Amino acid sequence: MVDQLMASDDDESRYIALVERFRQFGCGNxxxxxxxxxxxNIPQLARFVFLRQLWNLVITPEAPRRLNDYAGPNDDGRGGALRRIKECGVASNDLLTIVREAQIDVxxxxxxxxxxxxTLDSQYDGIRWGLFEIDDNDCPTRxxxxxxxxxxxxxxxxRPQDRRTNG
Structure with missing residues (x-):
């Protein structure tokens, strides 16, 4: 009984700390x-932060500058496509929507x-990977x-107010 109470107190302390961490990251729930x-026992904070980091890579109407990075020819031979698309009369907002939806699909x-x-084909037998929460020694846990x-x-x-600057 005492162990259950101690576990309960530990769980309550962890819960309060986790709620605060989620709030720091702008989580509504x-x-x-x-x-x-x-x-x-699901590593929800790690899941939340990983997914949030992916979403932070997606271009937004509030931060379209990244799209403009592709406006002119670059030293590596890429670029120019945005300029050519705009010359064809495609509205920047339409292009932004297309790019954003493609990024979300990725x-x-x-x-x-x-x-x-x-669900990989048999040709991939023996090949495995995973995403894990890790401990202080960089060893996978959950x-x-x-x-x-x-x-x-x-x-x-x-949300725009939670988004880190992305370019």
């Missing part, structure tokens, strides 16, 4: 994510690839899986 981590596909390792379940969660998608 911090309590739900934290409760799931405690009750189900995020969803990355989540699926990480989640669906067991797997971060089922990303596809949370990839489109409104809490994971950064």
């Amino acid at each position: 911090a309590e739900g994510w934290a409760r799931s981590e405690i009750d189900e 995020i969803r596909e990355v989540a699926s690839i990480l989640d669906e390792l067991n 797997p971060i899986d089922c990303l596809h379940e949370s990839v489109d969660d409104e809490d994971v998608i950064p």
